[in-house]
Amino acid sequence: MGSLQEFTVSFLHGKLFQVVYENKLGFALVETLFDLGPKVKNKRRPDLAFLSAKRWPLDKPVSEANGLKAIPNLAIEIVSRSNGWDDVREKTEEYLSVGVERVWVVSPRDRDIHIYDGSSIVRLLKDADVLTDDLLPGFNLELSELFAFAGDREKTS
Numbered sequence: 001m002g003s004l005q006e007f008t009v010s011f012l013h014g015k016l017f018q019v020v021y022e023n024k025l026g027f028a029l030v031e032t033l034f035d036l037g038p039k040v041k042n043k044r045r046p047d048l049a050f051l052s053a054k055r056w057p058l059d060k061p062v063s064e065a066n067g068l069k070a071i072p073n074l075a076i077e078i079v080s081r082s083n084g085w086d087d088v089r090e091k092t093e094e095y096l097s098v099g100v101e102r103v104w105v106v107s108p109r110d111r112d113i114h115i116y117d118g119s120s121i122v123r124l125l126k127d128a129d130v131l132t133d134d135l136l137p138g139f140n141l142e143l144s145e146l147f148a149f150a151g152d153r154e155k156t157s
Contacts, residue, residue, distance in 0.1 A: 005080045008108045009047050011146060012076065016048065019139040026052040026073070035067035036098045043067045044091060048076035050135065071099045073135050079107040092116055102135055111147045 009030065017028040029049045036044055049072035056070050075095045077088045092103045096116060105114040113131060115123040125131055131141045 002080050002082075004108050005047075005078045008106060008146065009078055012106070012141075013048055015141050015146075016050065016136070016139065019136055020050060023138055024053065024058060025136065026050060026054070026056065026058070029072070033067045034072060035069045036071060036094065037069075039098050040094050042094075044075075044094065046072065046075035046091075046095070047078045050074035050076075052135070073100065074102045074104065074133070075100050076104045076106060079105060079109070102133060104131075104133075108147065111143070113143065 013028060013030050020026060020028040027050070029051060031045055031047065032049055032051075033043050033045045034049070043066075051068075051070055051072045055073060056068075062068070072095075075091075077083070077091055079085060079088055088105050092105060095103050096118065101117060103116040105116070107113070111127045113125045114121050115125065115133075125143055127144050127147055129143050131139075131143055131146075133139060
């Protein structure tokens with residue numbers, strides 16, 4: 001992941017964490033390895049994930065095992081040069097096949113987000129849109145804010 005993608009992940013995690021934590025919805029996780037079960041040969045590590053309190057209770061201990069045995073509700077992948085659209089598409093299909101409810105594919109270079117909740121795109125959001133999701137009550141993010149945040153840093157580097 002390049003610097004543009006890292007800034008995007010950091011900013012998005014901050015916004016996501018705030019809503020998830022304040023509303024006790026579950027966990028907003030960065031680069032967490034998930035053991036998605038026998039249907040998927042690989043464990044997967046989404047760039048960001050939301051794991052609801054229904055799927056992992058707030059008071060449930062976390063072991064030091066390699067791979068959380070849980071299915072996140074939301075997986076977020078950031079498109080980068082090393083993690084292109086073909087890789088992201090494969091991951092998206094795997095996530096959805098094991099019960100991930102939603103996948104956001106964020107492309108900072110294209111300044112858009114593809115949102116999946118099945119085998120097809122549900123929504124394509126661009127710079128002027130507001131990102132909301134019924135999985136995250138109270139979460140809304142103007143994409144112009146997300147992409148300006150990342151873009152301003154790209155111009156100064």
